[in-house]
Amino acid sequence: MIKLSQPQIPEEAISDVVSILRNGQLVHGEYCNEFEKELADYLGVKHTLLVSSGTAALHVSLLALGIGPGDAVIVPDFTFTATANVVEMAGAKTVIVDVEETSYNLDPVKLEEKIKSWNGSEQLKAIMPVLEFGNPTNLKRYREIANHYGLHLIEDAACALGASDGELKVGSVGELGCFSFHPRKTLTTGEGGAITTNDSALYEQASLIRNHGMTKTDKGVEFKRIGLNYRLTNFQAAIGRRILPSLDKWISTRGELASYYTDSLKPLEAAGMLKLPEIHDGHSLQTYMIVLNEKFNRDDVIVALKERGIEANLGAQSMTTLGLFSKVNAQSCSVGSNLYRKGLALPLHEHLDFDDISKVVASLICELK
Numbered sequence: 001m002i003k004l005s006q007p008q009i010p011e012e013a014i015s016d017v018v019s020i021l022r023n024g025q026l027v028h029g030e031y032c033n034e035f036e037k038e039l040a041d042y043l044g045v046k047h048t049l050l051v052s053s054g055t056a057a058l059h060v061s062l063l064a065l066g067i068g069p070g071d072a073v074i075v076p077d078f079t080f081t082a083t084a085n086v087v088e089m090a091g092a093k094t095v096i097v098d099v100e101e102t103s104y105n106l107d108p109v110k111l112e113e114k115i116k117s118w119n120g121s122e123q124l125k126a127i128m129p130v131l132e133f134g135n136p137t138n139l140k141r142y143r144e145i146a147n148h149y150g151l152h153l154i155e156d157a158a159c160a161l162g163a164s165d166g167e168l169k170v171g172s173v174g175e176l177g178c179f180s181f182h183p184r185k186t187l188t189t190g191e192g193g194a195i196t197t198n199d200s201a202l203y204e205q206a207s208l209i210r211n212h213g214m215t216k217t218d219k220g221v222e223f224k225r226i227g228l229n230y231r232l233t234n235f236q237a238a239i240g241r242r243i244l245p246s247l248d249k250w251i252s253t254r255g256e257l258a259s260y261y262t263d264s265l266k267p268l269e270a271a272g273m274l275k276l277p278e279i280h281d282g283h284s285l286q287t288y289m290i291v292l293n294e295k296f297n298r299d300d301v302i303v304a305l306k307e308r309g310i311e312a313n314l315g316a317q318s319m320t321t322l323g324l325f326s327k328v329n330a331q332s333c334s335v336g337s338n339l340y341r342k343g344l345a346l347p348l349h350e351h352l353d354f355d356d357i358s359k360v361v362a363s364l365i366c367e368l369k
Helices: 011-023 030-043 054-064 082-089 108-117 139-149 200-210 234-270 298-307 334-342 354-368
Strands: 047-051 071-076 093-097 123-127 152-156 176-180 193-197 214-217 220-223 288-292 343-346
Touching: 011 234, 030 047, 030 193, 030 234, 047 054, 047 200, 054 082, 054 152, 054 176, 054 193, 054 200, 071 082, 071 108, 082 093, 093 108, 108 139, 123 139, 139 152, 193 200, 200 214, 234 288, 234 354, 288 334, 298 343, 298 354, 334 343
Parallel strands: 071 093, 071 123, 123 152, 152 176
Antiparallel strands: 047 193, 176 193, 214 220, 288 343
16 A cells, blocks of 8 residues: 555654653653754744644644634634634634635735725734645745734644745744644654744743643742643654654655656646646645546545555645534635545655656546546
8 A cells, every 4th residue: 555644753763762661751851852952943943842732732822822712813724623623722713714726825815805804803813824735835925914914923834844935944934833743744753743933922821831831940830820731742752853854855855756746747737637736945745735627526536546555635624614613704715615625635755756656646547537
C-alpha cells in the first residue's frame, strides 16, 4: 500500500524516548525547554510554547487574547473543524469566509468585504486564517488587513511548519502562530503543537493557561488565573527535537515529488479532468490535493485507488457544508464547498520516490478515463 502519509521517527528519537521513560521525567521537562528554544530559533520568533495539540494552540491563543462571549472571529470555510470549534469553545462567534480557488487559503477580497459589511451584535476581534496544506500565500496581506481594521491576527499554521512568505517564516507574522505535530504533519510528536509569539505579555498569559494558571515561586506554586492542562510531554518533545534538523530537507523532498506530480498530471488538467494545486516558493507541502471535475465522484475514486494499493483521502472540510455552524453562518461558501466535495489528497511523504508517484498517477488516469 502506498500510504497517504507516513511518519518518520529517527532511531535517535526512539533512544531518547526510552531513556526518558527509564528516568521517569515524563511530563514537561528539559527536552521540552530545549525544543521550545530550538523552534524559536528556527522560526525567528521571541517565544515558543509547546502544547498538547494544534487545537490546544488555537484555543490557548484565543484565551490569551481575551476573546470570548460577545466577540467574533473570522475563519476560512475550507479547513479542519478545529479552527472553528475553538472559537465556539471560547464562547465567541465563528464568522466563516470563503477561500480562494487556487491557493485554498482565505480569500483576502472576501475577507475585507466581510469586515466592511459586518453588522452582527458581536464585536469582530480577530482573523484566524489557515495556511492550508502549508501554503503561505496571502500571509502578509492578512497582516495588512488586520492592522488596517484593528484586528488581531492568529496564524493557523497547523500544516505549515517550515513554510515562509519571502523572508518571513510562517508563525512570525501574526500576534500568535499555531502549529500541529499530528502524525499527518511533516514534523510529528504523535500528538502535540506549539504557539509562537513575539509579544512577551501574550506569552506569559499563554504559559499560564497551558498549565492550570499556575506558576512556581520560592514558596511553592501560585495560581494567577483560570487555566487548563495543555502541556506536552517530555518524551514527545524528544521526538520533535530529533526531527527538526531534518525538516527543511524533508520539505525539499516533498517539493521534488510535488513537482513530479504536477508535471505528470498536466495532461489531465489540460483535458479538463482536474485542477492542480497552486504551489509557490515557501510552500511546505504537507498535502498535495487536486480538485476533480464535477463529473467524477471523489469518494468512488478514493475506493478505487485503495483497491489498487493507493491510499487517498479528502483534503479538508467545508465549515458551512458540515452544518455545525449553519445557525451563525447562513451564507454559503461555494469555493470551500466544492473543495470539500471534489478535493482529492494524494500520497506525499519522504518515504516515496518517483516510481511511487508514477504508480499513483497511472492508477488515477485509469480511474478517470
